[in-house]
Amino acid sequence: MRQERAVRTRRLILDAAASVFDERGYEAATIGEVLARAGVTKGALYFHFPSKRALAEGVLGEQFAGFVLAPRVSKLQELVDMGLALAYRMRCRPVVSASARLSLGQEMGAVFGTWTIRTWLDATERVLREAQEQGELLPQVDVAESAWVFSAAWTGVQVYSHTLSGREDLVERVCALFEHLLPSVAVPAVLGRLVIDPARAAEVALEGERLAAEAGEPAGLDGVGAPA
Amino acid sequence: MRQERAVRTRRLILDAAASVFDERGYEAATIGEVLARAGVTKGALYFHFPSKRALAEGVLGEQFAGFVLAPRVSKLQELVDMGLALAYRMRCRPVVSASARLSLGQEMGAVFGTWTIRTWLDATERVLREAQEQGELLPQVDVAESAWVFSAAWTGVQVYSHTLSGREDLVERVCALFEHLLPSVAVPAVLGRLVIDPARAAEVALEGERLAAEAGEPAGLDGVGAPA
Structure with a gap:
């Protein structure tokens, strides 16, 4: 019971902190405002997070946590x-959009x-390496280089969509990005069967959040926790 | 003569401002520090730029100015x-890296x-539209969508390279990006002849800066000036 309450309190604090960071940015955010929004005691907050940096x-740890993707047969679909x-x-x-603001912000x-x-x-x-191991990639693909390009390009799409449309078109633009990038890495038989569809995004996200909740712990990408 | 001196003074101020913005970011930058680095009088600075925002x-206007690309036969090469x-x-x-910092920064x-x-x-x-008009693009290409993906992905590559290597590998990563994106838009005959080579970057940049200097005015992309 005690532990359950601690988990709930931590959750309240993180959600409040996320909304404050998202609105004000790191520098302008204050612990006082997080306290006010979370509605918890100062002692509870400092027990979980001893500083603004914490x-x-x-x-940031939540950006990839609270979400578990069930393995797909096709790793490129994954x-x-x-x-x-x-x-x-x-x-x-x-909590996810605040992470993007924190990690791409000017000062922090x-x-x-x-x-x-x-x-x-x-x-x-x-995941690209797994795709390669099961023969989904074209022979000339350099996995490390393609991974760099895919994730950097994803981030650029996020920055553009955030700046130009308040992320309104983010899901559609991510689909367009995959449609541009995948032909240069996927073997034709796999490429033809990939489902790249905006309607899939909510479905996959909600399924992954349900799986994380069932697992009890926020697991994240490969069980990654907060930054060291 | 008078005009020539004014151009030189403006140049000195912009270079000084760029180095201050690049190091400190917009919020922390002060006009005093720009004055000190530029070595011009307060009156001269305020004559050209009445505020920090100006x-x-x-x-920012310089990001695309001071550079003119001579038209290429292949618009995809362009x-x-x-x-x-x-x-x-x-x-x-x-002046170019400071622009990136200003436009991708958290606050501004x-x-x-x-x-x-x-x-x-x-x-x-x-340039993609011109490529389409002269038959360089695959029939299914949606020019507006591809332009969005290309420029957003370029920006993501810049953000990653800046964060992970201080832009050390930026030129190589931009080449890798083009190698990933172009097969999904270029017709095979054009694709096979494109030169995507890091060694080309310095050559093209210096040629473009020379052309801009010869033209007298910084012309930028399609003669674009400072933001409105």
């Missing part, structure tokens, strides 16, 4: 589903950006 | 050359980001 790291689910969650979950990007980027890059490389 | 806009030259200049010209991104993104997007769309 709060930001907690929010790559598409990862990208679609993150796009959906970045639009609809403050140097501190938080590297961790987020490396996590996303590693997850992309892992 | 200074930032001047720097697209590659635009991307390579910007990558080279972003690595080696403070909302103000300056849209203009920079739209300028880059429009230039990409224009």
Whole structure:
């Protein structure tokens, strides 16, 4: 019971912190405002997060947590589903959009950006490597290079969609990106069967959040936690 | 003579402002520091740029100015050359890298980001449209969508390279991006003849800067000036 309450309190604090970081950015955010929005005691907040930096790291850890993707038969489909689910969650979950703001922001990007980027890059490389092992990739593909291009390009799409449409078109643009990138890495037989469809994004995201909730712990990409 | 001196003074101020914005970001930059680095009088600075915001806009205007790309026979080669030259200049010209910092920064991104993104997007769309008119694109290509994907992905590559390597690998990564994207838009006969080579970046950038200097005025992408 006690533990359950602690988990709920931590959740309340992270959601409040995410909304404050998302609106104000890291520098302007104050612990006082997080306290007010979370409606918890100062002691409870400092028990979970001893500093503003720890709060930001907690929010960043959530970007890939609270979501577990069930393995797909096609690893390239798994790559598409990862990208679609993150796009959906970045639009609809403050804790995910706040993470993007923290890690791409001007002042804190140097501190938080590297961790987020490396996590996303590693997850992309892992699934592309599995795709290669089961013969889904064209022979000339350099997995490390393609993983870099896929995840960097995904981030650029996020930045553009955020700036130009408030992320309104993020899911559709991520689909367009995959349609542009996949022909240069996928063997034709796999390419023809990939489902790259905006309607799939919500479905995959909600399924993944349900799986994470059932697992009890937020597991994230390969069980990654908060930045070190 | 008088005009020549005014141009030189404006240049000194913009270079100083670029280095200050690049190091400190918009919020922390002060006009005092720009004055000190430029070595000009306060009156001269305020004559050219009446506010910090005007200074930032001047720097942003330079991102695409001071560079003129001679038209290429292949418009897809022109697209590659635009991307390579910007990558080279972003690595080696403070006025260009400061622009990226201003337009992707957390606080001022909302103000300056849209203009920079739209300028880059429009230039990409224009050259892709020309490529389509002369039969370089596959029939199913949606020019507006592809232009969006190409320029957003370019920006993501810039963000990743900046965060992970201080832009050390930017030119190589931009080449890798083009190699991933072009097969989905170019007809095979054109694709096979495109030169996508890091060694080309410096060459194209320096040629374009020489052309701009000869033209007397910084012309930029389609003669674009500072943001409105």
